[in-house]
Amino acid sequence: MTAVPHEEEAPVRGMWRQGLEVFVENRLALVGVGLFVVLAIFSFLGPLVYRTDQVHTDLAKVFLLPGTEGHPLGTDGVGYDQLGRLMLGGQTSIVVGLAAGLLATVVGTVWGAIAGFAGGWLDAVMMRVVDAMMSIPALFLFMLMASIVTPTVPMLILIIGAFAWLGPARLVRGEALTLRTREYVMAMRGMGGTGGRAVRRHIIPNAIGTVIVNATFQVADAILYVAYLSFLGLGVPPPAANWGGMLSDGLSDTFSGHWWLLYPPGIAIILIVLAFNFIGDGLRDVFEVRLRRR
Amino acid sequence: MGTRIRILSGVVALGLGLTACSAGAGSSSQQQQSGSQGQDTVTVALRTPNWILPISAPGFTQGENDIFATALYRKLYSFKLDGSSPDNVDPDRSLAAPPEVSDGGKTLTITLKDNTWNDGKPITTKDVKFWWDLVSANKDQWASYKPGGFPDNIASFKVKDDKTFSITTKQAYNAAWFVANQLNRIVPLPQHAWDKGDPKTTFEELTAASKDPKSYATNPLWKTNSGPWKLQSYVPSGEVVLAKQDTYSGTDKPKLNKVVLRPFTGDDAEFNVLRAGQIDYGYIPPANLSQQSYLESKGYDVSPWYGWSITYLQLNFNNPKTGVLFKQPYLRQALQMLIDQPTISKVIWSGMAQPTCGPVPPKPGSPGGQGCVYPFDPAKAQQLLESNGWKVTPDGQTTCEDPARCGEGIAKGTPLNFTVTSQSGFAATTKMFAEIKSQMAKLGVQLTIKEVPDSVAVTPACKPDESKCDWDMSFFGSQGSWYYPAFASGERLFQTDAPVNLGSYSNPEADKLIEKAQFSADASALQEYNDFLAKDLPVLWMPNPVYQISAYKAGLQGVEPQDPMNLMYFQDWSWKS
Numbered sequence: 001m002t003a004v005p006h007e008e009e010a011p012v013r014g015m016w017r018q019g020l021e022v023f024v025e026n027r028l029a030l031v032g033v034g035l036f037v038v039l040a041i042f043s044f045l046g047p048l049v050y051r052t053d054q055v056h057t058d059l060a061k062v063f064l065l066p067g068t069e070g071h072p073l074g075t076d077g078v079g080y081d082q083l084g085r086l087m088l089g090g091q092t093s094i095v096v097g098l099a100a101g102l103l104a105t106v107v108g109t110v111w112g113a114i115a116g117f118a119g120g121w122l123d124a125v126m127m128r129v130v131d132a133m134m135s136i137p138a139l140f141l142f143m144l145m146a147s148i149v150t151p152t153v154p155m156l157i158l159i160i161g162a163f164a165w166l167g168p169a170r171l172v173r174g175e176a177l178t179l180r181t182r183e184y185v186m187a188m189r190g191m192g193g194t195g196g197r198a199v200r201r202h203i204i205p206n207a208i209g210t211v212i213v214n215a216t217f218q219v220a221d222a223i224l225y226v227a228y229l230s231f232l233g234l235g236v237p238p239p240a241a242n243w244g245g246m247l248s249d250g251l252s253d254t255f256s257g258h259w260w261l262l263y264p265p266g267i268a269i270i271l272i273v274l275a276f277n278f279i280g281d282g283l284r285d286v287f288e289v290r291l292r293r294r
Numbered sequence: 295m296g297t298r299i300r301i302l303s304g305v306v307a308l309g310l311g312l313t314a315c316s317a318g319a320g321s322s323s324q325q326q327q328s329g330s331q332g333q334d335t336v337t338v339a340l341r342t343p344n345w346i347l348p349i350s351a352p353g354f355t356q357g358e359n360d361i362f363a364t365a366l367y368r369k370l371y372s373f374k375l376d377g378s379s380p381d382n383v384d385p386d387r388s389l390a391a392p393p394e395v396s397d398g399g400k401t402l403t404i405t406l407k408d409n410t411w412n413d414g415k416p417i418t419t420k421d422v423k424f425w426w427d428l429v430s431a432n433k434d435q436w437a438s439y440k441p442g443g444f445p446d447n448i449a450s451f452k453v454k455d456d457k458t459f460s461i462t463t464k465q466a467y468n469a470a471w472f473v474a475n476q477l478n479r480i481v482p483l484p485q486h487a488w489d490k491g492d493p494k495t496t497f498e499e500l501t502a503a504s505k506d507p508k509s510y511a512t513n514p515l516w517k518t519n520s521g522p523w524k525l526q527s528y529v530p531s532g533e534v535v536l537a538k539q540d541t542y543s544g545t546d547k548p549k550l551n552k553v554v555l556r557p558f559t560g561d562d563a564e565f566n567v568l569r570a571g572q573i574d575y576g577y578i579p580p581a582n583l584s585q586q587s588y589l590e591s592k593g594y595d596v597s598p599w600y601g602w603s604i605t606y607l608q609l610n611f612n613n614p615k616t617g618v619l620f621k622q623p624y625l626r627q628a629l630q631m632l633i634d635q636p637t638i639s640k641v642i643w644s645g646m647a648q649p650t651c652g653p654v655p656p657k658p659g660s661p662g663g664q665g666c667v668y669p670f671d672p673a674k675a676q677q678l679l680e681s682n683g684w685k686v687t688p689d690g691q692t693t694c695e696d697p698a699r700c701g702e703g704i705a706k707g708t709p710l711n712f713t714v715t716s717q718s719g720f721a722a723t724t725k726m727f728a729e730i731k732s733q734m735a736k737l738g739v740q741l742t743i744k745e746v747p748d749s750v751a752v753t754p755a756c757k758p759d760e761s762k763c764d765w766d767m768s769f770f771g772s773q774g775s776w777y778y779p780a781f782a783s784g785e786r787l788f789q790t791d792a793p794v795n796l797g798s799y800s801n802p803e804a805d806k807l808i809e810k811a812q813f814s815a816d817a818s819a820l821q822e823y824n825d826f827l828a829k830d831l832p833v834l835w836m837p838n839p840v841y842q843i844s845a846y847k848a849g850l851q852g853v854e855p856q857d858p859m860n861l862m863y864f865q866d867w868s869w870k871s
Contacts, residue, residue, distance in 0.1 A: 055689070057732040059634070059641045077642070078725050078732075150713065150744040234718060237743040238728035252721040256584030 019286040029282020035275035039268065043090025052084030055239050063253075066260045074260045076246075077253060078238075085241050086264050092242035093272065096156050096226045101219030103161030108168025109211050113203045115169070116176025117195060127173060134166050142229055151229070151236050160225045168214050175207035182206075209287025216280030220273045227269055243269050333869050334551035336850060338862075339564050339576035342531050342557040346516055347504035348481040349429060349497075350437035354504075361862045362555075363481070365523040365536055366516070368409070368544065370422065370480035371473060373780040375602060375658050375858050381473045382780045386545050387863070389417060389482060389520070393473060399466035399815055400449075402477070406457045410543040411484055412519045417543075418456040424485035426451050428500075431493035435501065440793075444476040468819065471812050474781030487518040522548045522865040532557065536864065549852070549868035568594075568845055575846040575853065580722055580772070583644050583843060594845040595853075600658060601841035602778050602858040604650045605771035606833035607714070612798040614758045616712060616766045618703035620797075624682050625701075625710075626831040630668040631675040632733045639837040642725045647837040652828030654782045654820060655838070658858045667829045676737055684710070692738030710739040712766040715753050718745035720772035726837070727769070741767075755796045768796065771836055777860065783811045784823060788832045799832035 023029055058079030066074040066082075073082040115126035145159045176199075179185060185202050204211075227244025229235050235245040243265040250261030343362035345354035348369075364372075372387035379385055383392045389409055393402035409417045426445070433439040433446075445451075450462045463472070490496040503515050510516055510528040517524070522544060526537040534555040538548040558564035561579035568576040569585070571592055578585060578596065586596045609620040619625055635649035648656070651666035679686050683699030686692045694700040694708040717723055724745065731741040746752055753768035769775075776787060776794070786792050789808045790800040807823040810816065828835075841860055846853050852866035 055732065055735065057729045059637050059729060062641055077721075078728050150742060234745065237745070238724070238731060249721060249724075252582070253584055256587075258584075 022286045023282045026282040026285050028278045032275040032278025035271055039272050040094060043087050043094055046087040052081040054080055054084055054088045063258055076261055082260055089241040089243045089246050092153060092236060093223050093226055096153060097219045097223035099157040100160035100222035101215055104164035104218045105168050105211060105215040108165035109172045112169040112172030113176045113199045116173035117180045117199050117203050130166050130169050138163050139228060143234060151234060153236060160222050164218055164222060171210055171214055172207050175210055176203045179203050179206050213280050213284045216276045220276035223272055336550055336867055337554045337556055337573045339573050340555040342534060344507055345504055346510055347500050352437045355437050357860050364861055366519045366521040367481050368520045371478055377657060381470045395469045401460055401462045403460040412539050412541045415486055417482055417520060419453045419459045420485045421482035422459055423453055424489055425480055425483045427493040428497050432497040438479050467813055468815060471781045471783055474779050478779055484518040546865050548865040553864045574850055578843040578845055580720060589845050593848050595848050597844045598646050598840040599842040599844050599856040600858055601774050601860060602655055603774035603776055603838060604655055605775045605836045605838040607836050608768040608797045608833050610765050610797050612756055612758045612763055613766055622701040624678050627668050628675040628678045630831055630834050631671045633730055634670040635837050638726050638729055642722050643837055643839055646843055647839040650835040650838045652824045653784050654824040687738040688736055690738050713742045713744055714767045715749045715765050716743055716745050716769040717749050717772045718747050723772045753796060755798055773839060784808045785812055788827060801830060
């Protein structure tokens with residue numbers, strides 16, 4: 001007779017595996033990952049296969065129709081191959097989006113955790129700084145900064161990251177306010193643990209779910225901010241490209257029927273933003289403990 | 295999430311909207327023979343003028359104010375630049391005959407023609423003297439006043455009789471320059487209706503009345519006019535209606551009964567109304583230039599309005615780092631030879647720009663870009679750089695290899711690396727600099743393009759030790775860099791320490807020629823000045839965009855030729871019968 005193990009004797013699955021299972025259950029999250037992978041491959045590996053000159057203009061080949069030999073997606077107003085430009089633009093959009101999103105998340109998390117944990121006057125000062133910065137329209141600040149400095153990829157990351165951290169700071173501060181009164185934090189403090197250790201070892205790790213989910217949205221927002229800035233003519237200067245700038249350029253050509261300059265970058269922006277939103281939704285499920293099977 | 299969804303929805307809606315707009319571009323070649331408001335009226339897209347007194351005031355010098363004032367008050371001299379009349383004076387529109395010059399060029403005697411105010415009183419030298427007294431007593435409040443210029447440079451103003459007066463200058467001027475740059479500002483004013491005795495008091499009252507737009511249509515002051523139009527109604531920041539002046543004494547009598555000046559909140563708003571066919575005369579914003587064929591299919595004629603202007607890329611000769619480079623003529627020549635003006639004008643500006651070859655614009659109607667001294671020639675530019683000690687690295691970084699040949703102050707290894715401060719918001723400008731950057735990169739000249747909303751503000755004239763002097767090149771010519779009066783001399787642009795010489799260019803020979811054009815009676819002086827600066831390159835000459843791309847109903851006639859000095863003469867307009 002074979003002994004049937006009791007349910008409570010079953011091996012406890014690892015946290016990562018549980019999380020992965022929950023994530024995989026969210027079909028849209030998988031679609032998001034797929035979209036991101038496809039767009040990243042298209043942008044970063046595509047140019048290795050499909051080689052185009054994205055440095056030199058060619059005024060003899062402007063506005064060639066899609067399908068013209070050597071230009072499957074046609075050319076733009078200065079003769080750049082549109083498909084190659086889409087790949088180049090994707091690199092900027094993805095790099096700036098990811099880096100600015102990451103920067104904003106790190107800064108916002110540290111700021112919010114310190115403010116929330118410290119409380120008192122320090123919390124008041126730090127959060128009033130956040131409130132003050134939030135009261136200024138972000139787009140106005142971006143335009144101001146971009147017009148003062150010459151926009152380059154690192155500069156765009158810094159500019160967007162420097163203002164996008166406000167949201168995460170508020171979120172994490174809220175989490176920190178709750179976490180700092182938990183028993184394990186109190187116990188650590190009672191045993192002589194420092195505030196820095198509490199923030200590093202307890203507050204931030206326990207708020208990581210909120211942080212990661214928010215980070216995906218930060219990335220999506222950063223990609224849109226790059227698009228806004230480029231749309232206003234404040235993006236990276238040529239010959240660099242990004243999808244927002246391409247959309248902006250394409251808009252001025254739309255009425256003349258040059259649709260291939262407008263729709264591809266527009267669709268690419270929609271897809272990558274959707275991808276990060278779907279991934280964010282999936283991660284939220286992962287970090288929502290009630291959804292996990294014990 | 296809500297915000298993101300709204301943003302995405304917006305992007306999708308934008309795309310769909312644009313598709314709808316594109317799809318809606320039906321064809322209608324039927325020409326309209328009357329305006330949107332009937333056969334006797336024309337509706338014009340124009341910002342609401344906010345200054346009615348024909349003495350310009352600081353802060354009120356916008357083009358629409360000049361158009362408005364000219365419709366109501368005739369100038370002593372109007373101009374046409376087709377070369378058909380002496381000193382470019384338009385004999386039909388001007389209130390006076392061209393001046394007679396005597397006393398070695400110092401005295402100009404001017405005779406008024408027979409004209410009347412709309413109340414029947416004759417226009418006499420009293421009206422000119424009245425203007426003179428007002429600006430002399432209040433010159434600091436006159437926008438056209440420059441110390442040392444009109445009226446400081448006048449020794450005496452004498453009235454001989456009702457029709458003749460003379461002006462004696464402190465030094466002899468080139469008469470053509472003086473007429474086009476100084477006498478062009480005189481507008482006879484109705485002394486019998488406006489004079490309160492004291493020029494200061496009168497000026498104060500007139501200025502106060504002009505600062506009160508809501509009373510423009512009702513204030514009796516503005517009812518006495520000399521122009522072909524009278525003000526029928528005025529809505530501050532809104533529509534302005536001009537009605538035909540029945541008692542107008544000029545020969546260019548209005549053919550329409552009414553002109554409606556309609557303002558718009560922005561270019562897009564104007565263009566949408568133009569697309570809908572609801573205005574008779576408007577303009578195509580540069581970003582929508584590709585709409586030309588659509589508008590033509592809707593019964594509009596599209597016409598580039600060439601201004602009496604030039605366009606250039608300013609070089610900062612005082613930049614502590616790159617100034618020494620710009621001071622080398624061979625380098626300026628090489629850079630100029632890397633700008634393909636004809637192709638940029640044709641492809642990027644869609645033919646709505648013409649090459650600039652020198653400081654004096656080509657005669658209106660003549661093809662621009664003829665005989666540029668340094669046409670596009672990358673091979674020659676490379677040879678020029680190499681022969682002057684530069685190691686040209688195509689698509690890399692060109693550096694000075696032989697300082698002795700590179701020029702004074704240029705160290706070995708100095709790169710050709712410049713930042714261009716350009717204007718944001720102009721798609722064609724962005725594309726133009728992408729092309730120029732590309733061409734220069736082929737010879738290892740690296741340009742960084744920085745677009746800002748107001749490039750003039752951040753690239754001022756400066757001394758080398760000033761912190762704000764770190765700019766290399768500045769472009770502010772998306773709608774033309776500089777518009778001239780009828781005589782295109784360079785005392786404000788290229789003379790040493792001239793007010794608009796932002797790059798601090800200085801060349802004694804150029805100064806001499808500029809002075810000659812201004813003060814000598816030699817008719818060839820202007821040409822000499824142009825030829826010298828075309829060759830010396832105080833700036834890099836760039837494609838000169840049109841002042842405006844006008845679109846008007848095909849049935850509207852008399853719009854052409856559009857005044858290169860940016861005025862609009864509605865009295866010439868009429869509908870085809």
